Amino acid sequence: MLERRLLFVTGKGGVGKTAVSAGLALAAAQRGASVLLCDLEGRGDVAASFGVGDVRFAPRPVALQTDPSKPASGQGSLSLMAMDTEASLREYLHLNLRLPLLGRIGPLARTFDFVADAAPGVKEILAVGKLAWEVRERNYDLVIADSPASGHIVGHLAAPQAIAELVQVGLIRSQTDWMLDIIGDPAQTGVVVVTTAEEMPVTETIELLATLRQRTTADIAAVVVNRVLPELFTHRDEALFGELCEGDARRVLEAEVGAGVGVVLDAARLATGLRRRAAGHHDRLRDVEVGVPLLYLPERFGGDTGRAFSEWTATALDEEL
Numbered sequence: 332m333l334e335r336r337l338l339f340v341t342g343k344g345g346v347g348k349t350a351v352s353a354g355l356a357l358a359a360a361q362r363g364a365s366v367l368l369c370d371l372e373g374r375g376d377v378a379a380s381f382g383v384g385d386v387r388f389a390p391r392p393v394a395l396q397t398d399p400s401k402p403a404s405g406q407g408s409l410s411l412m413a414m415d416t417e418a419s420l421r422e423y424l425h426l427n428l429r430l431p432l433l434g435r436i437g438p439l440a441r442t443f444d445f446v447a448d449a450a451p452g453v454k455e456i457l458a459v460g461k462l463a464w465e466v467r468e469r470n471y472d473l474v475i476a477d478s479p480a481s482g483h484i485v486g487h488l489a490a491p492q493a494i495a496e497l498v499q500v501g502l503i504r505s506q507t508d509w510m511l512d513i514i515g516d517p518a519q520t521g522v523v524v525v526t527t528a529e530e531m532p533v534t535e536t537i538e539l540l541a542t543l544r545q546r547t548t549a550d551i552a553a554v555v556v557n558r559v560l561p562e563l564f565t566h567r568d569e570a571l572f573g574e575l576c577e578g579d580a581r582r583v584l585e586a587e588v589g590a591g592v593g594v595v596l597d598a599a600r601l602a603t604g605l606r607r608r609a610a611g612h613h614d615r616l617r618d619v620e621v622g623v624p625l626l627y628l629p630e631r632f633g634g635d636t637g638r639a640f641s642e643w644t645a646t647a648l649d650e651e652l
């Protein structure tokens with residue numbers, strides 16, 4: 332997966348898209364790649380994952396090694412950016428038509444908003460086009476897009492094709508063909524769908540994978556099953572808990588060991604129950620999506636946030652890969 336050049340990380344809201352994007356980006360950089368991590372959602376979550384205040388269109392490098400006592404890892408690098416479609420348009424005009432870099436001037440900005448709102452696919456192609464351009468120019472080894480949720484990612488990935496079909500003329504055509512080449516090439520581009528082993532996220536994931544196959548040329552790189560609960564007990568343990576919770580056993584045990592033991596037994600049964608329910612949803616996913624690589628990211632207990640949490644997801648995903 333990390334040998335590809337462009338990864339779109341998507342999934343249902345709240346399942347861990349940003350966590351997985353940040354973890355993959357950091358893992359790849361720590362393995363020695365130069366990585367660009369782009370926030371396509373624009374809520375500042377990527378910036379928060381690395382504990383930096385403000386991330387904008389211009390890439391901002393972050394340190395790979397925060398612990399100075401450890402040796403610097405590899406030769407990799409990580410930069411963060413947030414998508415801004417108007418800035419992307421300005422950069423495009425500057426690079427392709429050699430127009431001077433313009434500030435945001437009133438009439439142009441208003442025209443842009445008007446066109447972008449009226450014509451479907453314009454904002455999307457400016458976002459996807461910018462990322463594909465970074466790949467084409469080989470400015471980074473790997474570009475990772477922390478992408479919008481299920482419903483919107485299809486529009487992004489289908490935009491170059493939609494515009495190519497709409498506008499058959501030379502100039503635009505030649506500007507979409509190279510994007511289609513990059514997005515449709517499984518060696519270069521992949522979609523990573525994040526889910527949790529719960530009913531709605533798994534159902535949505537199965538639907539999203541079908542829609543991606545139907546409406547886009549992008550390859551599915553992997554599904555990440557996030558927040559996997561640890562297997563704490565064996566089947567024998569579980570049978571024993573069952574017996575201890577029944578009838579007189581519990582009363583006798585509490586009298587011998589103390590009242591707290593009942594609470595521990597309840598917690599143990601809850602943990603196995605939750606895990607078993609998740610296993611059912613996981614099996615449904617695995618049975619429908621035969622052949623799609625599944626990666627597992629455990630539930631992280633302890634409430635880490637920001638950079639510390641991203642370091643943890645990077646290590647966990649790296650081991651999984």
Ligand SMILES: Nc1ncnc2c1ncn2[C@@H]1O[C@H](COP(=O)(O)OP(=O)(O)O)[C@@H](O)[C@H]1O
Nearest residue numbers: 343344345346347348349350558628629630631
């Ligand atoms: N493996 C995990 N263990 C514990 N908490 C997690 C895990 N993955 C994500 N979270 C938490 O779940 C919340 C949503 O994750 P986030 O990556 O922001 O989701 P999304 O980008 O899909 O909306 C965050 O508070 C995040 O810290």
Ligand SMILES: [Mg+2]
Nearest residue numbers: 348349372376
């Ligand atoms: Mg997010």
